[in-house]
Amino acid sequence: MPPxxxxxxxxxxxxxxxxxxxxxxxxxxTIRYALSAKSLARALTETEVLFIWNFRSASLxxxxxxxxxxxxxxxxxxxxxTILFPELASSSVILTNARGVFDQAIAEYVLGLVLAFAKGxxxxxxxxxxxxxxxxxxxxxxxxxxLIVGAGAIGRAIGRLVRSAGMRVAGVARxxxxxxxxxxxxxxxxxxxxxxxxxxxxxxxxPLTSETRGLFGxxxxxxxxxxxxxxxxxxxxIVDEAALLGALRSKRIAGAALDVFSVEPLPTRHPxxxxxxxxxxxxxxxxxxxxxxxxxxxxxENYQRWRRGEPLLNVVDKALGYVPGAAGESNxxxxxx
Numbered sequence: 001m002p003p004x005x006x007x008x009x010x011x012x013x014x015x016x017x018x019x020x021x022x023x024x025x026x027x028x029x030t031i032r033y034a035l036s037a038k039s040l041a042r043a044l045t046e047t048e049v050l051f052i053w054n055f056r057s058a059s060l061x062x063x064x065x066x067x068x069x070x071x072x073x074x075x076x077x078x079x080x081x082t083i084l085f086p087e088l089a090s091s092s093v094i095l096t097n098a099r100g101v102f103d104q105a106i107a108e109y110v111l112g113l114v115l116a117f118a119k120g121x122x123x124x125x126x127x128x129x130x131x132x133x134x135x136x137x138x139x140x141x142x143x144x145x146x147l148i149v150g151a152g153a154i155g156r157a158i159g160r161l162v163r164s165a166g167m168r169v170a171g172v173a174r175x176x177x178x179x180x181x182x183x184x185x186x187x188x189x190x191x192x193x194x195x196x197x198x199x200x201x202x203x204x205x206x207p208l209t210s211e212t213r214g215l216f217g218x219x220x221x222x223x224x225x226x227x228x229x230x231x232x233x234x235x236x237x238i239v240d241e242a243a244l245l246g247a248l249r250s251k252r253i254a255g256a257a258l259d260v261f262s263v264e265p266l267p268t269r270h271p272x273x274x275x276x277x278x279x280x281x282x283x284x285x286x287x288x289x290x291x292x293x294x295x296x297x298x299x300x301e302n303y304q305r306w307r308r309g310e311p312l313l314n315v316v317d318k319a320l321g322y323v324p325g326a327a328g329e330s331n332x333x334x335x336x337x
Contacts, residue, residue, distance in 0.1 A: 102286030142166030147199035150206030208235035221247035
């Protein structure tokens, strides 16, 4: 008799939709759905592949001892900080992510924010609500400098798009390089303070790691231009929110657009909701129409690769906390032909 098909468990939310388009996987495997830590614990005893659709869930760590047959985890997000606990990091289990799915959507969102700041759209809307006809001048985007913190696929997409609008671009990454095709000059994270004063827009698109946690505190804001704006589409914990509040209230910086926060949802009484010059959005910068089928399609492709014994796309270096790769490399780390 042939061996039984492998078990693929999908960790989803009891209140949210399930991933669409998994029929090709269902023809090759037994799919089970886990909607809670309890059901995940039961399913893990036989699971070889875990698809974490509910990427905000931290329940895997609680039931990790049950993952005796687990060989591969795919998470439906670019960031893996929520699930990358020490036991997983030190294990032989392969971890892949959704790198590449959200790049263009986030880059477009960031460019929209830059234009909204420069052209004063929020003030225009406020004046419209008050039926106030008040002529104003706005800023050029062309010639302003965007400092992009994070040189992964999302940071690169942002760099390409804002450069097309005429902005100067520089980058901050784990390692420095004199020239990068998407980001121009790239400085190391340790030298962030030396370049913050050059930027009109500081755009955070980095993963949350031990190097980036709390990277933007009072000393960083003190080095920024008073006319600079902060845009964070990376992770909330990269920014010290108390220090940011202080910088905004004292007009140490001119404004901020925040899509991610240390605590999500942002508490209703948090002062960031009402602070002038601040845009709060609910972790949505990458969520374009059609994102769910796109995430599922990536998992299906990776699962088919796994069954054929081929290299997986988007393998995370669990020591670094992200998918390594330089310009000109494909998402599985191999240079294209």
